[in-house]
Amino acid sequence: MKAAVLEKIGQIKIKDVTKPVPESDEVLIKIKACGLCGTDVKLYKGEYTARIPVILGHEFSGEVVEVGKDVKNFRVGDKIAVDPNESCGVCEYCRDSRPTFCSNLSAYGVLRDGGFAEYCVIGEKGTYKIPDNLSFEESSFTEAVSCALHAIDRADIRLGESVIIIGGGIQGQILTQLCKLQGAEQIIMLTRSKEKQELAKRFGATFADIKTNKKTDIVIEAVGSPETVELAIQLTKRGGKVIIFGFTSEGKKANFLPFDVLYKELTIMGSWVNPYTFDRALKLLSSGKVDVKPLITKVLKLKNLMEGFELMTKKPKGFLKAIIKP
Ligand SMILES: [Zn+2]
Ligand SMILES: [Zn+2]
Numbered sequence: 001m002k003a004a005v006l007e008k009i010g011q012i013k014i015k016d017v018t019k020p021v022p023e024s025d026e027v028l029i030k031i032k033a034c035g036l037c038g039t040d041v042k043l044y045k046g047e048y049t050a051r052i053p054v055i056l057g058h059e060f061s062g063e064v065v066e067v068g069k070d071v072k073n074f075r076v077g078d079k080i081a082v083d084p085n086e087s088c089g090v091c092e093y094c095r096d097s098r099p100t101f102c103s104n105l106s107a108y109g110v111l112r113d114g115g116f117a118e119y120c121v122i123g124e125k126g127t128y129k130i131p132d133n134l135s136f137e138e139s140s141f142t143e144a145v146s147c148a149l150h151a152i153d154r155a156d157i158r159l160g161e162s163v164i165i166i167g168g169g170i171q172g173q174i175l176t177q178l179c180k181l182q183g184a185e186q187i188i189m190l191t192r193s194k195e196k197q198e199l200a201k202r203f204g205a206t207f208a209d210i211k212t213n214k215k216t217d218i219v220i221e222a223v224g225s226p227e228t229v230e231l232a233i234q235l236t237k238r239g240g241k242v243i244i245f246g247f248t249s250e251g252k253k254a255n256f257l258p259f260d261v262l263y264k265e266l267t268i269m270g271s272w273v274n275p276y277t278f279d280r281a282l283k284l285l286s287s288g289k290v291d292v293k294p295l296i297t298k299v300l301k302l303k304n305l306m307e308g309f310e311l312m313t314k315k316p317k318g319f320l321k322a323i324i325k326p
Helices: 038-045 142-155 170-181 192-201 226-235 258-263 277-285 302-314
Strands: 001-006 010-016 026-034 058-066 079-084 119-123 127-129 162-166 186-190 208-209 216-221 236-244 267-270 294-299 322-325
Touching: 001 302, 010 302, 026 302, 038 236, 038 302, 058 119, 058 142, 079 119, 079 142, 127 277, 142 170, 142 208, 142 216, 142 236, 142 277, 162 226, 170 186, 170 192, 186 192, 192 208, 216 226, 226 236, 226 258, 294 302, 302 322
Parallel strands: 162 186, 162 216, 186 208, 216 236, 236 267, 294 322
Antiparallel strands: 001 010, 026 058, 026 119, 026 322, 058 079, 079 127
């Protein structure tokens, strides 16, 4: 089968590899859609650690074409979305209901082969049926929505509170929709791009611009840079919460005044991937409460994957998401 293999930092090759065979508790899926994400770029550039060589791609959906003998809930022909974070179930964290901190976490497209390929084997645990009304393209967003949903769970927004979201990319746009659903009264979207500001307004942002002179109860940082983390701390009201959600590269430092945290009694928290949110994310997508269709800017064939990486790096006007259809 054809697959895009990260062979070393900065080098991806599209080549023929052996089609995988499912273990007894796994299904083999034909991949129908796989989103290209900022994390893929970080892995490609070596800013986050992958197992190399590895087939990248962790936001994917497909159709079951083979099932292992111990698989109970899936059969050939099922349409599925994949939760790429597979926990072991027996380590200290798993036994403390924190599966995404699993000491033996096996992440598809990072630590084991993922979705930029024609086929992939998935453990039954990470396999979710797609509701009939959802397309493969839309369901490839389930992982992204499930991560945003965890940030919203962490933020614990109360009805009527105000939120600033820094960053108008995919996650910023999904977070805007979720904050609205969660009853935030004022949602301020901070992004440079006019197109992204407009989209955020469509999704419920009350104000969208590059900066604001307001401070809010909650600030969600969805860019992943030290500067925006610093800004998030500045823009949070006394007693407020800062959610660090953007994927800052490993090793980068931010500057802030501990006095601010003290005097403002800030709660600063991280939001790491998607514990127990995948199913709810699918439901929100299926009901249409979260709309991801306007976020798809480009659909590419697997052989043109590098074009997608180029778009991700150059970020042309209004570009949000490329989806690969192997
Ligand atoms: Zn991702
Ligand atoms: Zn574990």
